[in-house]
Every structure is written in structure tokens, then in C-alpha cells.
Amino acid sequence: MVERLLPSDPSLIGGHRLAGRLGAGGMGVVYLARSPLGVWCALKVIRAEYADDHGFRARFRREAELASRLTSRWTVPVVAADAEARSPWLATAYVPGPSLAEALALHGPWPEAQLRGLGSALAEALDGVHAAGLVHRDVKPANVLLAVDGPRLIDFGIARAVGATALTTDGSVVGSPGYLSPEQARGRTVGPSSDVFSLGCVLAHTATGRPPFGTGGAAAVLYRTVHREPDLDGVPDGLDGIVRRCLAKEPEFRPSAPELRGVFGEFTEDGWLPERLPALVATRATRVLDLPVPEPTMVTRPSPEVSPGAPPSPTRRRLLVAGAALGVTATAGAGAWWRWGRARASANTGSVRRSRHVVALLGDPDGAFFTDHRRGAQLAVEQHNQDARRTVDLVLRTADDGGTAAGSAAAAERLAADPDVSVVIAAGTNATVPAALPPCTEARLALLVTRADTEALNTVNTTTALVLRSTLTLGPPAVLRYLNRAVKPARTVVVHDLAAAAQSLPTVNIATARGKLDSETTVEEVAADEDFTGAARRIAARPQDAVLFGGVSPDRAAACARALRDAGHQGVRLAGEHVLGASFLAAGEGWRIGTGYTDASADARTKAFAAAFRTRHGHPPGPWAAEAYDAVRYAAQGLAALDGDGRSVLRSELLRRPWQGITRRVSFDATDQFFEANDDGGAFLYRVTGGAARFVTRSDDIAEDT
Template identity: 65%
Template sequence: MERLQAADPSSVGGHRLVGRLGAGGMGVVYLARSPHGAWVALKVIREEYAGDPGFRARFRRETELASRLTSRWTVPVLTADADARAPWLATAYVPGLPLSEALALHGPWPPAQLRTLGAALAAALADVHRAGLVHRDVKPANVLLAADGPRLIDFGIARAVGATALTTDGSVIGSPGYLSPEQARGRTVGPPSDVFSLGCVLAHTATGRPPFGTGGAAAVLYRTVREDPDLTGLPEDLAPTLRACLAKQPDDRPTVPRLLSDFGEFAAESWLPAGLPALVADRAARVLDLPVPEPTALSEVPFTDAPPAPSRRWLLISSAAAGVGAVGGGTAWWRWARSGTPRAGKGPLPTRTIALLGDLSTAVVQAQARGARLAVDAHNASSDRTFDLALRTADDQGTAAGSATAAARLVAARDVYAVIGAGTNTAVPAAVPVCTAAGLCLLITRADTDALDVTNITSSLILRSTRTAGPGSVLRYLNRVVRPARTVVVYDLTDADGGEATVRIVTVYGDLLVGTVEVAQVAKGAGFTDVAHGLAAHPDTAVLFTGGLPARAAACAQALTDSGHRGFRGGDEHILGSPFLKAGGGWWISTGYCDPATDPKTRTFAAAYRTRYRTAPPPWAAEAYDAVGYAAHGLAAPGGDQRESLRAELLRKPWQGITRRYSYESQSQYLETGQDGGWFLYRVEDGGARFVARYDDIGKKKS
């Protein structure tokens, strides 16, 4: 347990907080005293999730179901508040030791204790399923070892039976290594999924290692879906049951009643292996003499039952931040576009300002600013417009701090109706919470980072296809044109996070439709010689590189060339740095930006850009042009003239731009990447990347 932090509240819902038990993606779990003096584990959900009305409804429904769950082997939900600013729930606090920690300290369990553990956890699942729930996250960390037996805890992602999994492209709810194949694929799950997870937990407890190995999440998920588990060392009498639990097909797994029969009764007298009872008792004793904590820094700011509305005080704070950031800032932080074309015989129109936020010293942001100005001029030249547009640019200096400061100034300017986030992965995420707090819509053109995966609970929209959906154009080219008999996915663990989604999409989700697929993991910092030599006997094998480091991709390209590989080689736009462009001749690349100077569908824009700026439009200029047009589309809709409602209006109706069709999935609120979803195919030649085709045109016969 950790001490309370200065930003933690002193109390929540009448519960006095004592310390932190843990923190995760959904929120923070505190040890607390209830108003009646009982110890509770109180989980406070992060406020960004609470901004989604659908989340509150699910949270309310699931806590109500969980509160009806009465089982010796689970921890009861005592009370909850789904309507608080930060929803919370309190469960009984059971002092003990997580199974994950016990395995790390004491290793595998003997067969007798393993069997009795299985009996208790199977009984817990029986009660969970009888209550109409599926746990969905059965893993060693969620099995608490108490003196009188184990408890299955943390129903944080439990869902009512039959509910559909909420996943974005390539995302998985659950813990890789313990979730079922159907859960790994993002499909609807039921009680058999929990049986699979229980089999993983018991196999890990028996052998001391996860049955599908370790490493990057994508590799573990691939083995879960496609390969047999490593069950070496299982006790002979339990091996058939656990193998059956780990069957790939849900219908082939034993039912929970069958498991109860196989495991037998819980043996309370000697259920823990030698050495663990003393450790569990010591852990339980630590809570008895805890002092009453000192009030934290936020003790005078109570949790309220309703989300806070924008206030005058917030606007003044934002304005003050703007003043501080402007001192010594060098050049002015805005520039105005020229005013609209006058309308004969009519009065002036209201003006809606759109801001563009990015590092104005860089060529790519300057190109976006130019594209945006062309869109503003095109809008203001329309005779049937109902408002004029103006463009303001704000410099984030390429840093997170600069982005947050500039965003605060834009928030304080009430004439700004939307912000185009033209910056990088470093800067743009810092603007998201600032804009969300004020309800200002942030339209993100080129940033592509996992830090933006929660945009569906913010005021932001990502206007591009992201690596979360994989290298779409390269996969389509492989499926429609190359059609390789064998593809090797080179998973570079030096950038494991950057390549994980692609590996999962190609293997688990099966978006590569032709031939066989193999994954070759390259250890962090290791070379690619072994992978290249492995391909020497099959030089026509297709290679798909996953990861986003240009130098690493260049090393892979050189190793393949040296080995005599002559098959297809592909990757995504993140590897297009100078080291790779020098070594990657002949590679095919999927991007989220078009080449407006070459793409036939952007000829009119390219001509206007050349006329205005005396140069060909570079990448991302057309995407910024579309961002302004898309914002204007939303502002023109009924209710779109209120900046807090602009995002909702944009999601309501698809819009066709010059680079792609803007249509968003209803749950994930990610750009739909099917027809005209904004993928483009390039080929590396002569030290540069040459535009080849849009996603929709790949594989089509030329007339």
C-alpha cells in the first residue's frame, strides 16, 4: 500500500481514505474507512471515462448486478455512486496477498493445493455466472489469497452476459496471456471465456510460467489464438482438465459445474503451500494499526454529484495562463486570414474562427497552415454561406508544455470554435485535456500515438487512419496484388509498442487474407541478420516490418538485401526517416496522407496551392484543407454554432473531403477505415517516397 498523494481527496462518498492500494487505466483503488468504521477497497473511476454517458449507464448496471452477487469466494460490492463527478464503488476489504505476488515469491504450487485453489475459483465463477455476469479479467493479480481462502476480485471490466465487447480496431479488453481466443479477437464472450482464463491461471500456478509465454502483448495474443499452450510440468491428474479448459473453441471447454466435479471440495485446513500462510498473515496485520491520515491538499474540494460546468473562474484562469505564456514569446501567436468576400446588398455575417496549433517553425506545419488558409478563402468565397471563417495560428514550439499553454490561450478566446491539432505525437496529446475541459473541439490531422486512444471520451477527433488499424494500404496490396504464399512479420521489440497493433491485426484478426503468416520477433537492440538468413532458403517470402524507428527499419532493409531476399517488403509511414529512405529502395509503405501534387483527386487543390504559394503542395497540406472544410460542415449544422456541440454535430453525419470520407464508428469514434478511409500507398525509390495509389484504387485494373 502507498501513501495518499497530495492530489488525492481525503474522503469520497463519506468514506475516509487511508492509502492507495493500486492504480490502473480505469482509476485508483484506495483503502478507506466507511462511515460505519469498516475497512473497504474504494475504486474511483477516472473523470475522463465519466464524461461518457454510456459509460455511466454501464457502470450503474454492472455495479447493480455485482451488488447482488453473494459468494464466499468473491468480494461483495457494498455501495457505489454512478452519478458522482468521478464514479466510484466500494467493496469489502479482504487483507491478503495477490496470487501473482505469491507466484513471484514462492514459485509453483503442489498438486493438492492447486486442486483446492481450482475448486474455490470454479465455485466463484459459478456464482458470478449465476448472477448474470462474465468476469472477463480472471488473472493471478485478481486472485487474492486470504487466510480463510482465495477471493476473485476486481469486476472493473465485468460485463452482463451477452453484452458486446467495446473495442477499437486492434484493441482488446482484458489481460493478454489470460484472456480467451474469442476475447482476443474482440468478439462477444460468455462463461466459457472465464473458463479459459481460469485454465491459464491454474496452469501458471502449477508450472510457474504463463501457458502462452511472455513478451510483447501482440506475440502473446498470437500464441493464444493460433498455438498450443506450453503445459509441460502439469500434474498428471489435473492435466486433462486444464488442457480442456484451454481449448480454442468455447464449446469444447468444460462447463463450470464439470470443473466443480473435477476439482472436488475446498480443503480449508491446508489450502496454502508451505511458507505462504505466514506471509498472508503478515500482510493482513499491516492494516490493523494504520493511523488516521492527515488531510490531503484537496480536502477542501468535495466531490460533487454532477459534472462541473464551465465557469467564469476557469475562463479567468485560462486567460491568466495565456498572459504568462505570451511573455517573451517572440513572434505573435496568431495571424488572421483575410476577410470574406462581401455579399452585395446584405449585412455582415458572423465570423467563426478556426485555430491551427503546431510548431510554426517546421515545414510540415507551415504546409498545413497554407492548406487551411486556402480552405478558409474557398469558404468565404461562397455566396450562399451563412457565416465567415477566419484562421488563427498558435505556436506550440513542438513541446508538450508549449502545446498545453497555447491550447489554454485558444480556450480562453471565445471566438475560437475549433482547433486543428497539426503538431506531433509529443505535443498534441497535451492539448487534449485542455480543450476537453472547455468543450472545444480538437481536430487532429497527423499525430498517431497510443496516447490518443481515449479520444472517444474527449472533445477530440482524429482525422486520419492510425497505426491502431494497421498498415491498411500495404495489407490491401498484399491481398489483392502480391498474394504471397508466405509472409513473415518482423516484430521489432526495440519499438514493441509501435508494432504491437499491426502484429495483432495481421495474426489474431487475420486481416492478411492470403498464404501463411509467421511472426519473427527481434529482441530489443538486436540485429536482423538471423531473420534475413532464415529467409535465404525462401527469398520470395513477403516481409512486413512492424515498428516505427527509421534506423531499425533501415538495418532490417540492409540485412534483407545482403541476404539476397527478393520478395515484397512493406511497412508504415513511421519508418520514413532519412536512414530508411537511403536503404529502403523498393519497399511499399502505407500512409495516412496523400500526395496532393500527384493524386488525381486533388488536382484542383494542387493548382490553387501552386498559384497562391508558387510551389507544389507537400504532404499534409490537403489534410489541413479538409480539416477546415469538415469543421465548417459541422458549424453549418443546426446546433453547430455552439462550440461545445461541434464535435457531436461532426459525428452525426459523414462528410466527403478531397482526401477521404469522414465517418466515425459509433462506439470507438475512430475514423472508419473501409472505403475511402484515408489510406495511401507509396513506394520508396531514389531516396524518396513516391505516391502510387489510394486505398480504394489498389488492385483495380486501369482503363
């Protein structure tokens, strides 16, 4: 669907006249534009903050070069690009039809004849992609556009050359769960056969109206992709065999794109779309003709009433920033206005001018650990403001999310609307923090996440959030390292607690499908309505096997602990931090627990902080106090580097170089687009002793004798 331009959008980019918006996301905006030759195109503009990252322009230039190799009639050609623009852009031919995903949602499954036509065209498209030395890596219904004369495969934003360095680190997943291959789900190297698997998923979905590996959370879908057979009930008999071959778990058993072309036959344009879809395609095409070409966007100088040195109004300054981010050339007056905006009012003394920045702590004041967060953050602010060499002053403000997702979203909207707030530290939970992402992203307000670990936060490229800890998707790192370095069991049994299947699946996936454990692994599934007695008996038949509990409920973990003890299990038992409740602590004697927070009083690298905290507050720091302290210091060094203003570009500055805190080292690999917040022992190992979880060591310090 084409939306009208916003007042802040430019009217011209690289000689292309903009006519509307096709979509927007964390990386930038896609416009409908008319080229200098009068051809309609889709013009993707990347946000300036990403272009400032080291190596980005080289990757963007490479993407344009790779996409320009494609010559198939079923792929969309690149017509122009500029990797050197302040906001790099890429223009491709525009296909005015709906996506296959939209067509399926509106009109349901396709008949066999039309499925064959779709398969023929997409197989030919992939044949061309692979012949050019590329792998698409994101073949899905949303990336297939329907035109009157046939489908078009689009969006090569994560394609890469075969044999080239991967765009993501080994072990990460790039693509869309439900359509990516088992090797992609495992984070392994992929080749052309991976695209064939994805095509099989697309054809199965188109034939049945539902994804072949179901719906739900990403971890659950990935697990089914690797371990379960696809749901092909409803695929026509004439296509069932070839679709099953496409969906083979092992790449070598899948057909090639040329073989698929032979199976599906030549594409025939007549009648290739099912009933009702030709009308939908035609309607979308005619809507483009009704769009007006906008008048040029005007960026004016500041009003004469604004005195030199005074900051502009927040609304006006944001308009200029938005214009600059989208490639609008500002006048000299506008440039001066931007410099005025960088000199904020502050409570300065002497000749040193310091800008003033509000750090907002977002969470539930009545929730667990919020007080520890606040006191750790406050100590960081006080220590920072006592440094005579500082160039910025910090003020800590708390924002109440009420302990709900709705409250978190509302509080984030208020913070985003306040121009004095430079950064938000999210101290909430997995249930509340994700709701704060959209308002902060829309306002380009950096959001630093300390405690939450849901996979919904794996969004380094699509939001302004940075997660300063490992998430559930990576499992409990300290536990995995303890098993591999210290225990080295012959076999590890992963207990999949179906009472919290979605939360349990990431740990199951990381230990099995991703192969992050060196030992043999097996899974014991325990239904929500059953206890752990039967599973414990089976596990105890090999009493020295290690046990990794994948659930998050303290009560369920306690029941598992009691059942294993009663069954006579003798091996090591481990779990993640979410099980640490009173019921589990009473039953889980000897269990090892992996956490994302340290015990600042017991950790050798945080004792200076613990002493200062005790002096300031009269008691030792609790969980997450040191992590909140680090979050403030991390934000402060980024704000200082930006010379006073940093709200809209702080996140880019934070990603620019590694930073070492007292709890962990954070870094960003621009080539792989991978943000790592678990360096230098940023995960921690505890042991349950005497009804309490006691600190053992950092993950990086785990050794054979731990």
C-alpha cells in the same frame, strides 16, 4: 493502497462519506467510502465527459445490473449505484487486502497447496459468473484481491452478458495482454472458456512468478498467446496437467469452471495464504481504521472583487470544474462564475463576440514533416478566421519537443498549464508523442495525433488523446485491402524482421492471428544478424506468392527487396510507410506502400486544398500537410459547438458526432466504444516508381484493376 483525498474531491457522494482514494484513471476515480449504513465500500465515479456520450448511461446501468446478479462468496457485490447522477457512480464492497499481482511482486511464487486453494476459489467465482450469464473477460492477478478468508475476483467493468452485443467491434482486443485467450487476441467472440484460459494464465503466473506468455509490448505478447506454447517451467507436477488444459489454444479442449472445482477440491480457509502474506493482508486491513473522515468540501462564491463579465483565475475555475465532474453541487454563484469563464477575451470586431482559442502544434521544428504540419495547420487557421460566420477565433502556436520523449513531456506540461491552450495537435513521432499523453490527460486537454502510429496510442478510453489515423496495431489498411481486393494471391508470406521485432509484430499479428487477409498466410522470420538471402530463396520457390514486409527499417526493407529480386520472386511486394527512406526507394521498384497520409496534389479529394496551399506558400504541400489541416478544422468545429469554452470537454464534443474532412471521416461508436479515424479512404496506397513513392489511390477506392 489508500491515498488521501485531494482538496478538489467531494466529501459526500450519494450519501457515501469519502475517506480516501483507491486509484484514478482516464475514466474516473475510485474512492474508499463509508456507506450510509457504515459499511466500507469502493465507490467508482465516472468522469462527467464520458457520461455525456450518447448511450453511456445505458451501458453503465447495464454494468451495474449485471454485476448485481453475482452471488458467489468469491466475487464482490454491488451495494449501490446511480446511473443518473451527473457523474455516474457504482459502489461495491471493499476488500482491504493487496492484489495477487502485488503479492507476487513482493513475495514471489506460491506453493502447490496454496495454489490449489486459489484455483478452487477462483473456479467457484467463475462458475457463479458464468451461471449468471456473464463472461468476465479480464481475469488477471491485478483483479484478484487477497483477504484473510479467501480471494475475491473484482472489476467487471468489461464483463458482458453471454449472447449480448459486444462492447467492442469485431477485430478489437479488450482485456489484458498476457492473460486473455487466443480468441480474445484475435478479436473474436468469447465465452466462458475464455475466462478459463485467463484463469490458467493466473495460476501459471502464481506458480512460477512470471506470465506464461512472457512480457514486452502488447503485440508481442498477443502473438505468443496465439502462436506459441506457454512457459510452464516451475508449475508443480500435480497441477501441470490441468493448467495446460486451461491454456489449450482451442476453447473446446479447456475444462469448464465446474470441472475445475472438482479438480482443485473444496476451498479451505486455514492456511490458504503462503507464509508472509497473512501479515501483509492484516496490515492493509488495519490501515483503513487510521483514515480520518474528512470535513465537507466547500465550494465558495466568487470574490466580490471580481467584476461581472471577467473570467475567473485559471486555478479557481479548474477547481469548480473538478468539483462538478465529481458530483459536487455548485451554488448559483458558482454557476454564474462558470458562465463568466466561457466568455473569454478576444480580438472581436463589431457586435459579434468570439472566444479566442490557442491551437498548439507539438513537435520538433527540425524534424521531418514538421514544416508541412505547421503550414497545413496555419492554412486551416487563416481560412477559419476569414469566415465571417465563425463564432470562435483561432491562434496557432508551436511547441518544441526537441525530438525526445522527455522534451515532449516537458512541452506538454507547459501547454497543459496554460489556460489559453484549448487543444494540442501532436505532430511528433512514435518515440515522442506517447510522453505527451499523461500531462494532457491530467489537465483534461484534448490531444489530436496526426502522424504517430504506435500501439501505445490505442487509448481512446484512458486518455484525452484521439488518434486521427490507423495505428500499427491495425496494420497498413491500404495494403491489406489491396491484397484482398486487387491481388487475391493464393498465399501471402509475411516477413517478420526480428531486427525490429516489436514494431514488426503488429503487422504479423494482423495478417495471421487476426486473419485480416483472405489468402493463406505463412511467416518467414529473419534474425537481426542475418540477411534475407535464405528467406528470399524459400519465398521464390513459389514465385507468385505475395510478400508483406512487416519491418520498419528502410535499410532492412531495401536488403529484403534486393534479395527477393535476385532470387527471382515475381509476386507483388508490399510494406508500410516506415520503410520509405532513400535506401529502400532505390531498391524497392514496384513495391506497394500503405500510408496514413495522402499526396494532396494527386488526390482528387484534396486538390482545392493543394491549390490554396500552393498559392499561400509557393510550392505543393508535402506529407502530413493535409492531415494537419484536417486536425485544426476538426478541433475548430468542436470548439464552436461548445460556445466558447471547451478545454475540459472538447474531447467529448469531438466524439459526439461524425465529422468529414478532406483526408478522412472520423466517428465514434458509443455503444462499442470504438473510435474510427480511417473511414472514407483515410489510408492511402503508393507505388515505388523511378526511386520515388507515387500516389495510387485511397484505400476505399481500391478495386480489382488497381
